[in-house]
Amino acid sequence: MELIKVTKKNIEEEHICCAISNNEDCQVVSKKQWLKKRFKEGLVFLKGNVRGKCFIEYVPAENAWCPIEANDYMFIDCLWVSGKFKGEGYSNELLKACIADSKKKGKLGLVILSAKKKIPYISHPKYLKYKGFKLADTSGPFYELFYLPFSENACKPCFMKHIKSPSIKEQGFVLYYSNQCPFTAKYVPIIEKIAHDKKIAFKAIKIESTEEAKMAPAPFVTYSLFYNGEFMTNEILSDKKFEKIVNEKAARE
Known part of the structure; x- marks a missing residue:
């Protein structure tokens, strides 16, 4: 597989893998606009020369859209290789390229967001431990x-203190999101309309800068939904999934 740097x-x-549509599609437009602004901050987007999801996106941790303290590390935004390429070794190739580039740039190591178990849009902890x-x-x-x-004495990164227990003060549904993922451009307006039609308290807050991302109330800045102050999900919701959540909340109340 040949690696192409976007x-x-x-x-x-170049198509950007996670949104394979024409350049007029709202998802493609939003993601490419986001990438253009991040390139000057050191972001790297490497993809395989295959038709499908096969890419790695990483950036100096100081500019990462994640509330972390990891100076001189490289933060991996996303490493995504679709199931149809399973067993081809593409994930290893992408990660190897990221490691080589990061070492060349004098970084202390890599850092990446994960979870206790496999959840949507977050890197699988089992794979990370294996690597x-x-x-x-x-x-x-x-x-x-x-x-x-990359060395035994490298300092350990950490989350910023304000997100150790994600919560906000506002009531109703509050969504923090960014265009780091192309799918938000499509699905955020959809659930906004549902909330409006149902007269549900809903507020969408779009993260527009690295500074705002660092102060976000949850680790996954791409998409974090709260309800009455409590964190609910990082999954980018379709209309049906959002309506299910709304109905469940209504039934309990």
């Missing part, structure tokens, strides 16, 4: 921060 120069010609990653820190309700140090 840059400002070729981004319009030598170690647990660095934890955050409620299930988040884990893993790191792969």
